[in-house]
Amino acid sequence: MSAPPAIEVHDVSKFFRRWEHQSLKTLLLGGLGREQPRFRALHDVSFRVERGEFVALIGPNGSGKSTLFKLISGIYPTDGGNIRCHGRVAPLIELNAGFHPDFTGWENLFLNASILGLSQREIRRRSDDIVDYAGVRAFMDTPTRFYSSGMLSRLAFAINVFVDAEILLVDEVLAVGDEQFQHRCLNTLREKHRNGVTIVFVTHDLAAVERETQRAIWLDGGRVRMDGPASQVVESYRQLYGAGDPPKA
Amino acid sequence: MLIARMMSSAHWRELVLILTWREVVARYKRSVLGLGWALAEPLSLGLVYFVVFQRFARIPVDNYPFFLLAGLLPWTFLQGSVAHCAGVMVENSPVIKKVAFPREILIFSKLGSQAVNFLLSLALVVATGLLTGRTSLGLHTLWMLPATLLLLTLTGALGAAAAVLSPYARDVPHLLQFAFRLGLYATPIVYTSAMVPEDWRWLLQVNPMTCVVELFHVAVLGTSPDMGVELVGVSALMLVVASAAGWWAFTRLEPRIAEVV
Numbered sequence: 058m059s060a061p062p063a064i065e066v067h068d069v070s071k072f073f074r075r076w077e078h079q080s081l082k083t084l085l086l087g088g089l090g091r092e093q094p095r096f097r098a099l100h101d102v103s104f105r106v107e108r109g110e111f112v113a114l115i116g117p118n119g120s121g122k123s124t125l126f127k128l129i130s131g132i133y134p135t136d137g138g139n140i141r142c143h144g145r146v147a148p149l150i151e152l153n154a155g156f157h158p159d160f161t162g163w164e165n166l167f168l169n170a171s172i173l174g175l176s177q178r179e180i181r182r183r184s185d186d187i188v189d190y191a192g193v194r195a196f197m198d199t200p201t202r203f204y205s206s207g208m209l210s211r212l213a214f215a216i217n218v219f220v221d222a223e224i225l226l227v228d229e230v231l232a233v234g235d236e237q238f239q240h241r242c243l244n245t246l247r248e249k250h251r252n253g254v255t256i257v258f259v260t261h262d263l264a265a266v267e268r269e270t271q272r273a274i275w276l277d278g279g280r281v282r283m284d285g286p287a288s289q290v291v292e293s294y295r296q297l298y299g300a301g302d303p304p305k306a
Numbered sequence: 307m308l309i310a311r312m313m314s315s316a317h318w319r320e321l322v323l324i325l326t327w328r329e330v331v332a333r334y335k336r337s338v339l340g341l342g343w344a345l346a347e348p349l350s351l352g353l354v355y356f357v358v359f360q361r362f363a364r365i366p367v368d369n370y371p372f373f374l375l376a377g378l379l380p381w382t383f384l385q386g387s388v389a390h391c392a393g394v395m396v397e398n399s400p401v402i403k404k405v406a407f408p409r410e411i412l413i414f415s416k417l418g419s420q421a422v423n424f425l426l427s428l429a430l431v432v433a434t435g436l437l438t439g440r441t442s443l444g445l446h447t448l449w450m451l452p453a454t455l456l457l458l459t460l461t462g463a464l465g466a467a468a469a470v471l472s473p474y475a476r477d478v479p480h481l482l483q484f485a486f487r488l489g490l491y492a493t494p495i496v497y498t499s500a501m502v503p504e505d506w507r508w509l510l511q512v513n514p515m516t517c518v519v520e521l522f523h524v525a526v527l528g529t530s531p532d533m534g535v536e537l538v539g540v541s542a543l544m545l546v547v548a549s550a551a552g553w554w555a556f557t558r559l560e561p562r563i564a565e566v567v
Binding site: 073074127130131132133134148150155156157159160164167168169171172173174176177 | 316317320321324325328332400401402403404405406407561562564565
């Protein structure tokens with residue numbers, strides 16, 4: 058197998074400015090935050106995800122999971138190191154946040170899917186499947202600010218699923234929607250995985266990690282603390298944080 | 307270079323068109339006056355200036371109503387577009403934080419929807435001029451092409467700069483309002499550049515909008531620019547410099563915009 062890995066993360070660091078002082082001068086001419094206080098969200102993180110892998114990313118709040126996702130999907134630039142992805146990436150991050158509240162379901166569907174990289178023709182071909190999957194057909198002409206949060210996440214999840222990305226970044230989306238929809242999400246992810254889609258999955262649900270994935274990466278304070286078979290990583294994680302409930306988001 | 311990055315992909319071109327169209331439609335769908343609003347500002351300003359400067363102050367300019375409109379249309383386009391662009395990143399922050407896409411698309415679609423208004427109003431003014439016999443068509447009308455091109459260049463660049471600077475500094479919208487209010491009088495819109503005394507000419511020269519407005523005067527009225535080629539040339543040079551600076555600020559700040567909106 059000489060196929061390139063789906064995701065290559067090589068020595069990646071990320072800094073955020075603290076925004077304690079700001080002025081237009083430092084902004085444009087001051088080397089963008091070189092002299093401003095910053096904190097380091099990621100420390101030389103490296104790992105590879107092979108094509109078709111189903112990987113869990115675990116770690117307490119503030120360990121850098123979401124930041125890492127935003128770097129992989131290209132929303133933030135890296136500050137050192139590099140990231141390479143082979144294939145279309147669909148970030149299932151802050152799902153219902155990508156909608157414009159004044160637009161109808163249809164308008165948001167077209168807008169969202171086309172920002173995610175689908176052409177109008179591709180969207181038209183899939184729109185019925187998307188709407189049926191989300192189960193919101195009766196409300197597609199209603200502006201989405203009147204949607205319930207469950208409807209929003211179902212529509213958003215459906216759009217992302219039907220984008221047909223080769224790489225799915227799933228951030229805590231299973232925490233939204235009712236149990237039935239969560240179940241369907243998980244089934245869809247399993248099916249995607251069987252079809253060769255690469256999935257990286259952020260969750261605090263350790264049972265789901267053990268059940269669904271073969272491999273887990275444990276981030277702690279912006280560093281990779283452990284990377285290996287899901288059962289081993291989860292066990293060490295539990296030992297550290299106690300066998301009870303994992304730290305909640 | 308940014309334009310090249312976006313135009314290289316048919317997909318992003320399509321997205322600009324969708325966003326532009328959506329904005330144009332949204333504006334007319336929810337208002338009674340529709341396109342009328344696009345004309346309301348230049349028309350009402352034009353009426354006020356006409357009464358104040360020609361009826362009261364007796365400013366000696368031929369065909370003053372059309373002289374005013376030829377300058378006010380590009381000016382209100384610039385002002386409106388840049389003001390809209392200033393809010394575009396914050397407005398779209400949910401999408402910017404969630405998906406990676408060329409953010410200049412947001413600028414181009416704002417520009418596109420404002421340009422639709424501008425061109426329709428311009429056509430309306432020219433048609434009115436022809437019907438009333440106050441203006442005529444001819445070779446001079448072709449000056450509208452370079453004038454519009456210069457206007458779009460400047461507006462896009464200032465809009466892009468305003469868009470990326472506003473999330474960092476909330477002063478930008480205030481600053482813009484102030485600058486546009488003063489800038490209107492630093493541009494030969496209510497007066498002709500020939501009226502400006504020799505020791506104030508530099509003001510028109512450093513103003514990048516001078517060349518745009520003067521070319522629109524030529525195109526609409528058919529008069530030859532009454533201040534010579536030199537004024538238009540220097541002003542056009544300033545326009546190029548200002549546009550380059552605007553896009554420079556954009557390329558500098560755009561990559562990290564998702565971290566601040």
